[in-house]
Amino acid sequence: MQYKRKYEIKKKMHGKSNVLRDIGLFCIGYNFNRYISRSLRNCKRTTLHSLQAA
Structure with a gap:
């Protein structure tokens, strides 16, 4: 559960270059x-x- 929350937080904090x-x-x-x-x-x-030509 904790890993999923960290991933969601990172996903929301995308920079413009990312x-x-x-x-x-x-x-x-x-x-x-x-x-x-x-x-x-x-x-x-x-x-x-x-194949058709042969």
Whole structure:
């Protein structure tokens, strides 16, 4: 219980630089996830296309 309270207090006392860092990391992670899903979709399409041509 005490650990949770300390974490909540630290969370509320975020500085501006920490908030900006968190937002930046979130954006990087989100874009990376979109990139991976898009590349996997493209990879499946090319594989299916090459199989259809064969």
